[in-house]
Amino acid sequence: AQSVTQLGSHVSVSEGALVLLRCNYSSSVPPYLFWYVQYPNQGLQLLLKYTSAATLVKGINGFEAEFKKSETSFHLTKPSAHMSDAAEYFCAVSRFGNEKLTFGTGTRLTIIP
Amino acid sequence: NAGVTQTPKFQVLKTGQSMTLQCAQDMNHNSMYWYRQDPGMGLRLIYYSASEGTTDKGEVPNGYNVSRLNKREFSLRLESAAPSQTSVYFCASSVGTRGWGDTQYFGPGTRLTVL
Numbered sequence: 001a002q003s004v005t006q007l008g009s010h011v012s013v014s015e016g017a018l019v020l021l022r023c024n025y026s027s028s029v030p031p032y033l034f035w036y037v038q039y040p041n042q043g044l045q046l047l048l049k050y051t052s053a054a055t056l057v058k059g060i061n062g063f064e065a066e067f068k069k070s071e072t073s074f075h076l077t078k079p080s081a082h083m084s085d086a087a088e089y090f091c092a093v094s095r096f097g098n099e100k101l102t103f104g105t106g107t108r109l110t111i112i113p
Numbered sequence: 114n115a116g117v118t119q120t121p122k123f124q125v126l127k128t129g130q131s132m133t134l135q136c137a138q139d140m141n142h143n144s145m146y147w148y149r150q151d152p153g154m155g156l157r158l159i160y161y162s163a164s165e166g167t168t169d170k171g172e173v174p175n176g177y178n179v180s181r182l183n184k185r186e187f188s189l190r191l192e193s194a195a196p197s198q199t200s201v202y203f204c205a206s207s208v209g210t211r212g213w214g215d216t217q218y219f220g221p222g223t224r225l226t227v228l
Contacts, residue, residue, distance in 0.1 A: 043219035103155040
């Protein structure tokens with residue numbers, strides 16, 4: 001069975017500081033990995049996804065994530081936080097042969113002015 | 114394009130009442146999903162439909178039924194609502210009939226409270 005662990009349910013960073021949101025996965029076969037963002041009172045929207053083409057994936061709004069097979073990780077980063085980045089972020093995994101997307105429990109990002 | 118739309122946005126029910134949550138997508142997607150979101154638990158899949166005429170159970174199907182009315186519409190029914198079903202419900206869709214690797218597009222959600 002596949003699963004996703006997001007370390008830290010709440011993360012606070014200062015405006016202009018590095019954003020690092022952690023995600024580790026378990027999957028018996030090569031996974032597809034996703035980061036979704038949820039702004040207050042809205043649905044989820046895709047930030048970026050890894051589908052085995054390149055290990056460093058660039059997404060919208062300056063975010064990127066690196067797939068590290070040896071560490072089973074897919075951490076999300078952004079060099080300089082902006083106030084508009086305040087939201088909840090979800091890591092998710094699926095794999096070939098399984099239609100279902102398994103979500104992590106989410107990390108709420110707060111930006112300190 | 115409206116994307117994925119859900120009605121209603123908010124609903125309050127009494128224990129034992131029934132209701133249907135509606136979802137429609139205008140992207141010609143094959144797969145549709147229903148999730149519930151609870152604090153600290155992420156999103157959990159209730160049911161999904163890989164194509165018109167097919168539905169399958171997800172992680173938490175008990176107490177729910179679904180209907181894939183046509184390619185556009187996928188409804189979720191609570192036959193006898195319970196307080197444990199208080200949650201935010203999201204509908205999503207994706208292009209393929211086999212969802213792995215596909216981006217899912219989400220609706221704005223329905224906030225349901227069961228008293």
